[in-house]
Structure formats: structure tokens, C-alpha cells
Amino acid sequence: MSVSELNAPAQDYLKLIWSATEWSDRAITVGAMAERLGVTASTVSDGLRKLTQQGLVSHAPYGSIELTETGRRYALVMVRRHRLLETFLVNVLGYGWDEVHAEAEVLEHAVSDLLIDRIEEHLGYPDRDPHGDLIPTREGHQPRISAWQLSECEAGSELSIVRISDASPDMLRYFSGLGLSPGTHLRLEAQHPYADVTSVCVLPSEQAIDLGSAAARAIWVVGHTTEPTPPAK
Amino acid sequence: MSVSELNAPAQDYLKLIWSATEWSDRAITVGAMAERLGVTASTVSDGLRKLTQQGLVSHAPYGSIELTETGRRYALVMVRRHRLLETFLVNVLGYGWDEVHAEAEVLEHAVSDLLIDRIEEHLGYPDRDPHGDLIPTREGHQPRISAWQLSECEAGSELSIVRISDASPDMLRYFSGLGLSPGTHLRLEAQHPYADVTSVCVLPSEQAIDLGSAAARAIWVVGHTTEPTPPAK
């Protein structure tokens, strides 16, 4: 059996469950899945029951939603398809990076493994898609993501937030209120180690924000315009 | 409304009805459609009723199957998708011309009009796909070409293959192994109707080949040096 034999909704469920754990340690909920997929919670609940029966998801009623080893492998195939398709549409066919998502979302259910491998070869085995996300390998291995905590970076660099660790729900709400989320671009103005303050400037709005050390440790970034910013140490 | 809003079976029906009239003047039958699509006749009959209600097909019960003007336009969009995808897979991604059909058959239901236009642009607006079939334009215009099945031609003529119908991958591989593809020149040595064998000679290599009747029907030719060979009868 392979992921290609699953119907499109099942493929979407697997990909979504995996995606939720790429930047967060908290498993996704039924409600969140339903909202993301534009269906009702009952539909998702039903779908998860079937995936559990197929051994791809482990989910007891009212319990948490986890992928099994096979489910994770299948999910990574879907993520790989999506990201290679996006890269292909941008690099080869001249799409804007903001127009590729919907097209890739449809195509990922239609392409064969052979086609994806050929696309990868044609692109020269890229590491990342146009959004900066890492592309899983054919073997189902997801390369380690290299990102750094904002607290460890040097002043002056332009950065993209790739992850906000969610140790505290309060902190997440705090970031949300400041407009800081994965994908936000910012410039690191200054580190004030003794005051435990990190000063950043959100781009392109140029809004200045001072963050405490706990906050600066929760935000993970990569370099925005150039190569990933090397860690300070 | 556009052809993209139809479900995949409806798109297949339209394309198939159109394809039947590309190389023959006889309209297709319900039974033939069912066999080609791998479904039962009742399914096709039902589908045709719905397409008739939508004004894409004109078909009275037990009557002949014809496309309306809108139906023909939609069908040509699907043919265009299929042929541009095949060309793209061969020219850009290195597929063999005998392996592209199944992949294109799936993708044609998933691609957007924008993607097809970008592919066409990237290919440099080709006239023909790898099988020698003409690619309809974006405006839905399909140039008419006159060619004959090898099985219908007279011995002694020198011919060029312009098209190899892509029904069976096995047959395509067989032709590929013999060096027969669109553009190949050959001389028709003899027709042996009772043995169902057509003897040809590939030019300029002078390699002799005996083809069965199914093979001779799949190969479409025009006269090589002179005018198109008139059909035998």
C-alpha cells in the first residue's frame, strides 16, 4: 500500500496532522483540523476513525491525535509533493510565491511518485521551497531545520520568524497581539543582555517592539534576505 | 461556468466524444465509451443524460451522441490540457513518449488554465504532442489534419508517420522498440489482409517490419515525398 491509494481527504488529514507538529509540540485538535480544511468537526472525527482503523493515526475518542510511524511516512510524502510542486511552479513556470499554494494543493493529490522525483531532479534537488520550508527527501527523511533563537542572534540582521515555541499560552497570545507569528519579517535592532531586553522592528511596518528574554528565547528565526544568520556563539 | 467546474467523469466523457470524431466521422456509442472508460454502460448512459441537461451534449435516448458547441469547446480544453501535459512530460521532464499517457490522464483533471498556459509558454507554443497529435489553441481552435491509418494505405507508397494513437502503453513501447514514432519515414511493402499483416520498411535504414492489424490501425500516415496517399477504398 502507498499514500497514493488513499483518497484526497485522507491525504489532507495526514499532511495537516504532521504540519501541526512541524513548529509546535502540541498535537492538533479536531476543531482546528475542521477549520483548516473547511469541513465540520463531525467529518473530521469520522475521517480520523477511519485512519485509525487503517493504522495511520492513533486516536482514541476524545484523545489526542498522533501519527503512527506509517502515517508519518505518508504525511511526509504529501509534504514533499507539496513543497516540490511549489518550488517547481515558482522556479520553472514563473509563478509568484504567493500564488502557488492553491495550485499545489490540488496537484499534490494527482501526481505520481515518478513525476515528483523527476521534478526534484529537474530542480537540482533543492533543500527548501519558495516559502523557506524544508523539503523532505524521497526516503522520507526530513532534514534538520537550522534556525536560531532570537535571543542568540546579532543586532542588525534581518530575520524571518520560522517558529514560536509555545511553552506558555499567555505568551502566544502576547505575540499574537503584537503581530508576531511564523512568517513575520523583522530587523533585530539591539540586544541589551543586562536588561534582558531584545529590541526588534517589525517589517515592513517598522513598528518597534521590546521583548523580554523569555520571549526572545521563544522566537526562532532564520535570515530573511541573505543566508541564515549565524548564531552569536 | 467553465470546464474546470465539471467533475472528472464528465470531463472524460466530453473529451472521449470529441476524440472519437477526430479521426473518424462516426459518432461514438454508449458501449464504446463504457469500454474505454472502464465503467458499465448504465453509468455512461446516466452521465450522458446529465451532460445533455447541462447543454453540453445532445443525445436523445437511443439516439446518437453529439457535442453541442459549448461541449465541443470544453472538450477541446481537455484535449489541449492532455496534449500539452504529455509534451511537457516528454520535453522537459524526460519521460519516454510511451509512458506519458496515464500520468497526463490524471493531471488533466487537476491543472488550472493558468498552469496550462504557463506550460505552453515554457514549451514555446508547440504545434504537436509527442504522439504527433495537434494541440488545440487557447482559443479552442483545432487545425484539421488529413491522415490515414497505415492499415488503409496501398502498398508501394512512401509515407511519414504523423500520429500514433495512444490507447495502449504496451503498443507504444512496442513501436518505440521498433524505432517507429511520429516523423519516421517508411515504405509500405505489402498488405496481407487475410493474414492481418502489414509489411513496411523503415527508411532510410531499410529495416523490414511486419505489423499486425491492430498496430497498423494505430499508425497514421501521410504521403512522404508526394501528396497524401489516398485511402485504399
Next chain:
DNA sequence: GAACAATGTTTGGTGCGTCTAACATCGTCT
């Protein structure tokens, strides 16, 4: 700890494409 709000599951029902089997029509052969 009881009540309540938020979240998740189950139930019953719809639309769609498909099938099998029964039925209708067409065309041909005697």
C-alpha cells in the same frame, strides 16, 4: 464539587458516481 462552556462524537440524512439486474428499443435475419 456542581454547573457550565467548550470540544468531540454519533446519528440520521443528502448528493454523487457507481454497479447489477430488469426492462426497452433498435436492427437484422429469416
Next chain:
DNA sequence: AGACGATGTTAGACGCACCAAACATTGTTC
């Protein structure tokens, strides 16, 4: 012209994904 085989249509049923609404559970708040 009538009968019969081939072809096409209709009826009834099934699986599937989905939804709304009823129901169950969880977690939090007073």
C-alpha cells in the same frame, strides 16, 4: 413481418464524503 440478439435505459442499492443536530465528554469556573 415477426423474432431475436445486440445495444441502450431505468430502477434500486451501495459506498463514500459530507452536514446538521442531538448527544457525550472534558475542563474550567464559581
